[in-house]
């Protein structure tokens with residue numbers, strides 16, 4: 001049988017990118033489908049959706065409307081909707097778009113092969129958005145490395161229930177993979193040339209992995225073990241929750257040089273009143289205290305964050321408190337969003353009091369400030385030497401290589417493709433808004 005084509009469009013977070021790669025691996029094995037970037041030639045077409053922010057559902061339905069004509073041309077085409085919108089809407093997707101063949105949640109990726117067979121046999125929408133917990137990870141093929149960096153999902157879901165957030169409802173409660181499973185995946189990736197691992201979880205520092213001896217490993221321990229694995233040169237993790245950012249994890253920044261000097265630590269707001277309404281479980285001062293101790297452990301750490309502007313009842317002084325935290329924490333990057341009520345969340349019952357234009361005004365002010373801080377941070381890097389893991393040729397020229405420094409900034413420098421996968425020392429010569437330029441001064445021997 002000739003091989004078919006699979007097209008996946010991914011929306012949203014890194015967990016979704018990870019899941020999309022797993023969908024491709026699973027269907028390559030079961031149905032000989034090769035991934036394509038062209039939806040017109042697909043035999044199976046999947047949307048891996050996100051519902052974390054506004055109008056996500058609507059975007060999915062309009063995308064589906066656009067894709068529908070492909071079915072007239074190719075009646076054998078299967079269309080599937082996965083991810084968080086699928087999880088939230090379930091059967092409602094089939095009601096509204098009956099030409100959708102599969103609806104699957106973030107936890108049922110491994111059941112795709114069966115669902116594809118059923119959809120082909122039945123000619124009606126097959127829906128599976130259950131939460132079979134860790135089963136997903138036990139049924140995935142070996143990871144396939146693409147280049148020197150890789151994601152490894154260590155936990156799924158979130159049990160924090162921040163009042164604005166839909167994730168606990170779409171991805172379920174926190175569930176961690178056993179430590180040995182995670183370490184085996186890391187080893188398999190390292191054997192294929194991966195040098196940098198990013199541990200993923202919606203709330204990754206809530207990781208509690210069962211160990212063979214019956215004890216439980218936390219993220220700090222996982223980092224310590226991973227640093228000892230042959231081939232692994234750098235470790236990252238995302239996304240963390242400040243309330244569970246333990247002393248051991250802070251200490252890891254002092255103790256484990258392979259832990260990258262970068263942390264994404266969402267703060268969401270700077271006003272204690274708003275933080276309490278969001279049910280974040282910490283104050284602004286407690287957040288800043290963790291930042292202070294992180295900087296003690298790793299003086300050159302780069303920090304980024306997530307911020308929501310215009311949460312219900314947010315006043316000018318609440319917003320000023322957010323601006324203060326941005327300054328005090330010294331973020332060099334932030335993902336910032338206007339608040340939008342998400343159906344089914346507690347905050348959706350509150351009146352959305354901040355007018356849209358006021359939200360946008362605040363967002364603009366905030367983004368300008370963060371941009372200035374980011375630029376100042378980048379300029380201060382000029383003249384320093386950064387360790388860069390070379391990932392690929394730069395977009396502009398094959399004689400230029402691109403890689404990320406420990407602080408997560410992209411660095412471009414003259415070099416050849418033989419350097420890909422190596423950790424090199426680069427002196428930073430120029431700071432640009434989204435990247436750095438530099439000159440290579442030395443490189444390690446091939447690992």
Ligand code: SAH
Nearest residue numbers: 164165202239266306307337338339340342
């Ligand atoms: N811990 C998660 C956070 C998921 S949501 C992670 O792994 O990324 C990502 C970000 O979207 C949140 O940190 C928050 O800043 C933003 N967000 C979530 N719900 C939102 C809402 N209702 N309105 C606006 N922004 C929201």
Ligand code: F3S
Nearest residue numbers: 158160161162165167
């Ligand atoms: Fe969402 Fe809060 Fe969890 S932002 S993913 S409920 S930590």
